[in-house]
Amino acid sequence: xxxxxxxxxxxxxxxxxxxxxxxxxxxxxxxxxxxxxxxxxxxxxxxxxxxxxxxxxxxxxxxxxxxxxxxxxxxxxxxxxxxx
Numbered sequence: 001x002x003x004x005x006x007x008x009x010x011x012x013x014x015x016x017x018x019x020x021x022x023x024x025x026x027x028x029x030x031x032x033x034x035x036x037x038x039x040x041x042x043x044x045x046x047x048x049x050x051x052x053x054x055x056x057x058x059x060x061x062x063x064x065x066x067x068x069x070x071x072x073x074x075x076x077x078x079x080x081x082x083x084x
Contacts (some may be wrong), residue, residue: 011068035064 038061045054 024075028068031067031071033063035061035068038064047065 038057042054042057042061045057
């Protein structure tokens with residue numbers, strides 16, 4: 001019965017996990033929203049023949065897509081790695 005009374009995880013660790021999960025969720029959501037917005041704007045500005053603005057929105061959508069992939073890859077690395 002005493003084995004159940006011991007604390008496996010401390011309050012500070014739990015707080016770090018909760019805050020990290022919230023920040024990662026908001027970060028992925030914002031980066032993916034930016035990806036969708038920039039892709040939509042690049043598509044709609046392509047029609048009136050505005051090549052520079054279209055190029056800038058395409059570049060921004062590529063960067064935000066890379067940010068989404070980087071956040072996901074980093075979270076997978078953190079999930080797989082063992083704490084020291």
